[in-house]
Amino acid sequence: MIDELLSLIKRHERWRGRECVNLIPSENVMSPAVRSLLSSDLGHRYTSREKFYMGTRFIDETEQYGEELAKNLFGSETADLRPLSGHIADLTFLACFTNPEDTVLCVSPDDGGYPGFWEKGLSRLLKLRMIRFPFSKENMNIKVEETTDLILRKKPKVVIFGASIILFPHPLRALAKATHNIGAHVGYDGSHVLGLIAGGEFQDPLREGSQALFGSTHKTFFGPQGGIILADKEHGEIVKKRIHPEFVDNAHWNRIAALTLALAEMKSYGKEYAGQVVRNAQTLAKALAEDGFPVACPQLGYTRSHQVLLNYGGYKEGGVIARKLERANIIVDSGVRLGVCEATRRGMKGEEMQRIALFIKRMVIDDEDPNSVKGDVMKFVKEFQEIEYCFK
Numbered sequence: 001m002i003d004e005l006l007s008l009i010k011r012h013e014r015w016r017g018r019e020c021v022n023l024i025p026s027e028n029v030m031s032p033a034v035r036s037l038l039s040s041d042l043g044h045r046y047t048s049r050e051k052f053y054m055g056t057r058f059i060d061e062t063e064q065y066g067e068e069l070a071k072n073l074f075g076s077e078t079a080d081l082r083p084l085s086g087h088i089a090d091l092t093f094l095a096c097f098t099n100p101e102d103t104v105l106c107v108s109p110d111d112g113g114y115p116g117f118w119e120k121g122l123s124r125l126l127k128l129r130m131i132r133f134p135f136s137k138e139n140m141n142i143k144v145e146e147t148t149d150l151i152l153r154k155k156p157k158v159v160i161f162g163a164s165i166i167l168f169p170h171p172l173r174a175l176a177k178a179t180h181n182i183g184a185h186v187g188y189d190g191s192h193v194l195g196l197i198a199g200g201e202f203q204d205p206l207r208e209g210s211q212a213l214f215g216s217t218h219k220t221f222f223g224p225q226g227g228i229i230l231a232d233k234e235h236g237e238i239v240k241k242r243i244h245p246e247f248v249d250n251a252h253w254n255r256i257a258a259l260t261l262a263l264a265e266m267k268s269y270g271k272e273y274a275g276q277v278v279r280n281a282q283t284l285a286k287a288l289a290e291d292g293f294p295v296a297c298p299q300l301g302y303t304r305s306h307q308v309l310l311n312y313g314g315y316k317e318g319g320v321i322a323r324k325l326e327r328a329n330i331i332v333d334s335g336v337r338l339g340v341c342e343a344t345r346r347g348m349k350g351e352e353m354q355r356i357a358l359f360i361k362r363m364v365i366d367d368e369d370p371n372s373v374k375g376d377v378m379k380f381v382k383e384f385q386e387i388e389y390c391f392k
C-alpha cells in the first residue's frame, strides 16, 4: 500500500515534473528554495493573535516580514497572506463588503470569468445577485460605455475586475469614476496575472482605481498554492478584523514562509520574468496563428498576458484537442487556454516557443504518431530542468 502510494507520487514527479511541457496557465513551479520551505517545521505549528499558543516568535516575525515585503512589492497599504487559496481570498473580500441580496458586477464565466463567483459558488453561499460586465468576445475585454451605463442603472455594491481567461488589461481606469461615484467597492481578482502585476508588466490595479487586489499566489506568481489580499488601509483593516476566525483558522505557516521567499524572488527577478512571460506568450500565439490555429484576438496582437487562447468554441471540442496533446506530453486545459509561466520559469524563450508551436502542430494539424512527438518533447524538456528567476 505504502509502496504503491510512493510509487504514484514518484511517477507523477517524473512525468509532470521532468517529461512534459506544461502549458496550463493556472500553474507554475516553485524554485527549489521556496519549495523546501513547504516541508519546514512551520508546517506543524499553530499561532494565534491572542497568544493562545506559545513558541511562535519566529513564525510571527516571518509573517510580519512577508506582509512588509508584499506591501513593498505591490505598493499596497495593507497585505494579508493568510487566505489558503485564491478562492478563499475572493470569499473573504466579497463577504467583508456585501450583505445578502446585494448586487455584484463581474466577468461572466461565458466570457472567461471565474465560475467560482457565480451561482454554484460564492454568490449562492453569500446570497448575492450577480450581474455580468458587457463584454466584447472579439476583443476579449469589458465594454467601457455599456458598463458605465450599467453601473449607473444597477448600482452594484461590489465590482470585481480580473478573470480566468484574461488576455488584456481590464479598463479599470476608464471605469473607476463611475464605480467610485456610486460608492461601490472595487476589487481586482488578480489570481491569473498577479506575477505580471508584481513585475510591472500588466496593469497596476491599486493605482488604477481598485481598492483591493487579491487572488492566488501560484499562477503567474510563482509561490506555493495559496492566496493573498492586498488593499488600501480602509479595506485592508476590515479584512484583517474578519479573516480570522471567519475564513481562516490556522494559516499554514510553511506556506506563508514559502510565499515570503517567493515575494523576495519576485522583488529581485519579477520584472525580467514577467517581461519574458509576455514575450513568450506573444511568440507562441504568433507561431500558432501562422500554422493555422484559431488564435484569439489577432487584431490586438493576440495577448498581453501569459495566456494564448485557442478559439475552439467550447470545452467539448477543446477537450478533444487537450486529450490529443496529452498523448504527446503536452499538458493543456480544455479551454483551450495555453499559458507560458512554467515554460518561462524553466528558462524557455522565443526559440523554444517556436518549437512548442511545432509540437502542437505535429499533433493537432499533421496528426503525427503521438509516440514520435512525445519522444521529441521528452528530449526537448530535458534541456530545461533548471528553474530560473530565483535565488540559486
Ligand SMILES: Cc1ncc(COP(=O)(O)O)c(C=O)c1O
Residues within 6 Å of the ligand: 026, 085, 086, 087, 088, 090, 113, 114, 116, 162, 163, 164, 189, 191, 192, 215, 216, 217, 226, 227
Ligand atoms: C480568476 C480566478 N480567481 C480565483 C481562482 C481560484 O483560485 P484557487 O485555485 O487559488 O482557489 C481561479 C482559479 O483558477 C481563478 O481563475
